Amino acid sequence: MTIKNKDQIALMREAGKLLWETHQVAREMVEPGVSTAQINQAVEDFIEGHNAEPLFKGVPGDITPFPAAVCASVNEQIVHGIPNDRPLEKGDLVSLDIGLRLNGWCADCACSHAVDEVDEEKAKLLKVTEECLRIAIREMKPGVMWSTIARNMASHARHNGFSVVEELVGHGIGTEMWEEPAVPNYHTRGLPDFRLHEGMVLAVEPMVNAGKRNIVRLSDHWTICTRDGKPSAHFEHDIAITAKGCRVLSCGPHGEGWAL
Template identity: 45%
Template sequence: MIIPKSREEIELLRESALIVSKTLGILAPEIKPGVTTLKLDKLAEEFIRDQGAIPGFLGMYDFPNTLCMSPNAQVVHGIPNDKPLQEGDIISIDCGAVKNGFYGDHAYTFAVGEIDPETQKLLKVTKESLYIGIREFKQGNRVGDVGFAIQQHAEKHGFGVVRELVGHGLGKKMHEDPEMPNYGKRGRGKKFIEGMIVAIEPMINAGTQRIHQLKDGWTILTADNKPSAHFEHDVALVDGKPELLSTFQYIYQALGISSDEEEEFRAVKLELHD
């Protein structure tokens, strides 16, 4: 059952989402060759707690850390460790935070130093597919419209769309209805309703769509060991249109990147210099 949120609840969830956004922003300049994912995980936990929130992933389903950190061929749910990142790696960082009883949850895939052109294209296309999907999250549409749009864009570029892992509704629980696959058919699935909030999160592979899980019970890898990218935003349906609650602008500010990609979905002015 989809649980619509009041305007007040949407603002509470926006606060949690922006804590995650700021966490990714403080991590961004630290992601360089030689840093360990355990160090980044510790920085994230400290920052989230300093904001009066608690890490959303730590202990959930017995997950042992604050961040899911998935380099290269790892798709999602990678466990932080003491192995240093290397030049040319990519790493998906998925982060959650809980404040005022509501979850924020989103992700970004970072380049570690210089990466090869084909991997750069994978990141570009995956992020493009995220916004293409968000554009379909509007009054009158259904779950399949978002999935179809994401799938078409990724597969047009020869990339594989993961089937077994999906986006989801978001609220007082990390995972609410509806499931939000990154593939589908137009006009199929649950209909979007005013006030609902979803996490849209394309997980796109450079090669095959097929995946497998490591014996640790968490880490998901591509079946052909080719790289995978993952981008995720929290989005509310407000006045029939998609409104971003999360942002990548803290990342871009930290890295000196200028981008207007979020402007069409932004209803609230961001304070980037706090």
């Protein structure tokens, strides 16, 4: 676990603002008829055009590296969806997870979007998953045990009839995309608990399923889906612990963003 000083957090904030702008490029393209491959190309061009590095492209896998700058996961796909030429359709739910490195510092955040109008189940799933992240942002401050926050996030999802993915968790972030500690979205004794301290920066990313929590990985070796085929949603921000609370690093220049 690494503690960042104020100057380092300021550099992470610059990376986070660029990532926010990148997400706006992607969001404006989310409409029927546009493919996730087209979104990925626009994102990759934008990141590289701002002298930054796409974090996800080339990440090693069990069989093959991840081939894109965006994890684009549609409907029952939870995370790590590989962009393709299938046009998005009205009623789809698409989760876009993007990461970049700027001046040596990483930013990583995700947002799920409705493609035009979605059904009642997907609309509620989007709302509740975003609220889970909002709970974390509201409760994160020095001295609090992470397990307390994780329990509250999971309870909110389950109270609304949904399930929380347990095989995939958030993480610390800094000069590397994945740093200690592991940041689960549910209470578990299977991972070390930790107390929040000023200077910690965590990528908090609730993943919530409309059906059961069970998952399956596709034959492309990357895409993680719900086993029952029900939709899933994913929201993520990079969050720094401050002396009095926390600061979202991956929001817009005026503090705008999902779960805020």
